Amino acid sequence: MNNYTNDNTARRYKADISIFGTTQIHLRNPFIVAWWSAAFPGFGHMMLCKYPRGYALFIWEVVVNIKAHVNLAMIYSFQGNISMAKEVLDTRWLLMYIPVYLFAIWDSYRTTVDLNKIFILADHEDHPFNSFSLGPTGINYLDKRNPLASIMWSLFIPGLGHLYIHRIMTALFIILWVVVFFYQSHALEAVSLLFLGKIKEASVVLNPEWLLFLPSHYGFAAFASYVDTIENNKLYEKEQRRYLMENYQDTGFQILKGQKVK
Structure with a gap:
């Protein structure tokens, strides 16, 4: 097991292993992330490991949705009862709901695009990251x-x-x-x-x-x-490959692409 720690000596890391979980960045489709934010504000940010922002938007969605009766209006709309859907909506809450709902979609899309760029740079820099965390409150490690x-x-x-x-x-x-x-x-x-x-x-x-x-x-x-x-x-596979190469692969080993070994 390696002794790497994410001590901020490198500029970018692809992952961090802690007692509370594994946080990582990787390439994502920004439209899919935005779609989850549209399905439920907060979900897109939680996918990106932006937890405080995701939790705040999630709780906002639940509270304001219930106060504005958005779900109830949707149910009446599904039933074709449009007049009743308009009746139950509380515009005092609805006018607060819409801007935050749109922000969740826009911000999750923007953040995904940014993180994709950061991941490409981090993958190119390829700095080692920790793969094992042990403490009084628990244990976490990379595995399949x-x-x-x-x-x-x-x-x-x-x-x-x-x-x-x-x-x-x-x-x-x-x-x-x-x-x-x-x-x-x-x-x-x-x-x-x-x-x-x-x-x-x-x-x-x-x-x-x-x-x-x-x-x-x-x-x-x-x-x-x-x-x-x-x-x-x-x-896990990438970290294991790095460990084996650094500790077991001969420094003179090369794979010559397109050439057959005689």
């Missing part, structure tokens, strides 16, 4: 994980896929809010009633305004954990 397992656990309960790959900050935040969404929407209560064959009661007990948060939450948890697992695996 199964991306399909990340999806599977995320579909059971959002956040478990991120726990599987030791993305602790994101995992705890996602799990906390999925509990809030389940409780406020009465989704699990409705599922219990469905198992008992009480379909009408299950429909009545649901709170659709809170229920509409869950699809985005599940989708993001599965997608982000899958992508993070793949990138984590790439990071």
Whole structure:
């Protein structure tokens, strides 16, 4: 195991391994990141490991969405009841909601473009980064994980896929809010009633305004954990390759491209 630490002696690093998780930069499609910000403000920034900004936008989305009744208006719109959708919207909150919603999309796109440029430079500089962290509160290390397992656990309960790959900050935040969404929407209560064959009661007990948060939450948890697992695996392979080359490869070893060894 190497003794590298990210002590800011290099200009750029591609990753950092800490007790609380693995933080890394890699090439991303800015349109996909912007799309997740449109689906739920904060998700795009959380994908980029911009956690404080992502958490702030996420909480803003939940609070202002509920106060403005945006989800409720969407439900009425899906039902074709446009007049009722206009009726339930609270314009005092809605006029605050729109600028922040647009900012989340724009800023996540802009940040992704910037981080892609930084990653290209960091990859060219190729400074060593730490791959093992051990302390009183836990242990984290680079290794390979199964991306399909990340999806599977995320579909059971959002956040478990991120726990599987030791993305602790994101995992705890996602799990906390999925509990809030389940409780406020009465989704699990409705599922219990469905198992008992009480379909009408299950429909009545649901709170659709809170229920509409869950699809985005599940989708993001599965997608982000899958992508993070793949990138984590790439990071592991690159770090392992560097270690083997530095410690076991002969300094005179060369691969002559296009020439056959006789």
